[in-house]
Amino acid sequence: MTDTQFVFRFRDLVATTIEEHEKIIKKDGTVWWGWWKRPSEDARADVWDQLSKAAQAAPIKVILFDSGSGKTYEAVVVEVIAPVGDAEETVTVPEGQTELVPRYYRESPFSRAWMKLTKITPLNNFWGNYSFSEIKRLPGYNKAILDRFKNKKIKNAHELRGMDTTIWAVRPSMVGDHDEEILLSVNAVAEAVSQQTVRCDGDAILHITDMHFAIGKPRDQHVWRLESEDGSKHSMVEAITSAIKAAKDIKIGLVIASGDFTYIGSEAEYNEAGAAMVRLLGNLDLSPDHLVIIPGNHDIQWGTDEEYKHDAPVDEAPAKARKNYEAFYRTIMRHEPNRHLAMGRRFVLPSGIVVETCALNSSSLATGKNFLAGMGRIDEGSFAEVSGELGWRENEPSMAFRLLVIHHHLAITENIEDPNAFATGYGIAVDAVRVQRMAAKRNVQLAIHGHKHRAFIWRSTVYELPEHAQPSHRSGELSIVGGGSAGSKETEAGKNYFNVFQFSASGLNLEIFKAEKQGMFEKMQQFHASFSTHSTGGLALGDWGAVVKK
Known part of the structure; x- marks a missing residue:
């Protein structure tokens, strides 16, 4: 899958997300991580297709981004359950594996896909060392502006927070990648x-x-x-x-x-x-x-x-x-x-x-x-x-x-x-x-x-x-x-x-x-x-x- 990795956005809302998932990994060796898409986001079928095929061959790594604290983590994925259709339906984990989902969202109707993780570790050198490999089209943003992110170093958490999406395709930075900071702002709302x-x-x-x-x-x-x-x-x-x-x-x-x-x-x-x-x-x-x-x-x-x-x-x-x-x-x-x-x-x-x-x-x-x-x-x-x-x-x-x-x-x-x-x-x-x-x-x-x-x-x-x-x-x-x-x-x-x-x-x-x-x-x-x-x-x-x- 080349050097491309995917960054998944999350936030601590009603529980400490990383801590709750690590508890289950420590106890059972694996844990299911649910994907909750944004209202404006589609099924991201291209991402899930790549992840599913890669995970079937060997464990792969993804990056988890805490949009609240700005911290990043690297996680090892061994299995993927992709969204169904346009991702409007809830997807569940296999029968008998619900105990591998943290209790606070075990019965949640919001998970549209799942990744089974075996390890989560802090990634302390993410900012400035990874670049965008491509940018998904986002509602409300001009394509020419989004194209400026391609092959650009990711400077800080604000650059990710400014995009209305939960998944980014990134890769390790290379010589020649540009590194200016680009903070997106939403166009003026033109109706009540x-x-x-x-x-x-x-x-x-x-x-x-x-x-x-x-x-x-x-x-x-x-x-x-x-x-x-x-x-x-x-x-x-x-x-x-x-x-x-x-x-x-x-x-x-x-x-x-x-x-x-x-x-x-x-x-x-x-x-x-x-x-x-x-x-x-x-x-x-x-x-x-x-x-x-x-x-x-x-x-x-x-x-x-x-x-x-x-x-x-x-x-x-x-x-x-x-x-x-x-x-x-x-x-x-x-x-x-x-x-x-x-x-x-x-x-x-x-x-x-x-x-x-x-x-x-x-x-x-x-x-x-x-x-x-x-x-x-x-x-x-x-x-x-x-x-x-x-x-x-x-x-x-x-x-x-x-x-x-x-x-x-x-x-x-x-x-x-x-x-x-x-x-x-x-x-x-x-x-x-x-x-x-x-x-x-x-x-x-x-x-x-x-x-x-x-x-x-x-x-x-x-x-x-x-x-x-x-x-x-x-x-x-x-x-x-x-x-x-x-x-x-x-x-x-x-x-x-x-x-x-x-x-x-x-x-x-x-x-x-x-x-x-x-x-x-x-x-x-x-x-x-x-x-x-x-x-x-x-x-x-x-x-x-x-x-x-x-």
């Missing part, structure tokens, strides 16, 4: 809902909500200095980025803003919001591809007053009410908004974790003329359309982390609600329970929102309605995290908030930051939830536990 993979440089997500940029009569609704104003007072963006930089251990790869950019949805307010968002992305060294936004109830111009009234009936036609938000979206995102004002994205973090976001407009105007401005409703067609475009199917497991973003609540956030607020639904989307059920069926692990300016953490066990009960009436677990307002004056005791979600192979950290009376943001509370796999396959997020400050 897309399966195109967006790569992130950080494992943390910044979640902000309810900024309420305001000018004119309601100017005092926004507590920070506006970007257009002079003065020594912090702007909201300055306060947030200062806190993130001070934390030192946070590298933001993605920003999610869950609505209420403005107070009355005016064009002038959107100009302020736009200036702030552009500066925030610049401060964090991010592009619009790394931003997810949805409107809140304040972002739709329900009426023409200079005041916002949560109990006011809608008196504007939907097209006119949405106009200013749509213009804001075009300016920031550089493409046309979705007809539902929704977004769908697939992000890949440096740790290798895939985050799929379904961001929905919960300020729907489709409920009739008596619909009140402060009430929320998610168009069910919007959820079906966006989740379907992302490839989410009911009761179909996935190893991606699935995130639902809305503005209104899916659960009550107060211990005791004001009885006078009953008519507006206490801030809950009127279809909140329906949405929880739809999310749980599609393996959504986490929903985040804003609206009530209340930092909030919750977890629901979701069941099917009795008359709709299937063989398993339990749909799953859904965590819900609300963001406190980042910029409004209408908060408890003059406090403002933002959230940071930090991903790692072991799980998810939630860090809540708080500022009082326009002072500096500081960490208020930290929680952790572990990753595991469902018994039927798929990534699961465990219960939240408080992280005690040391």
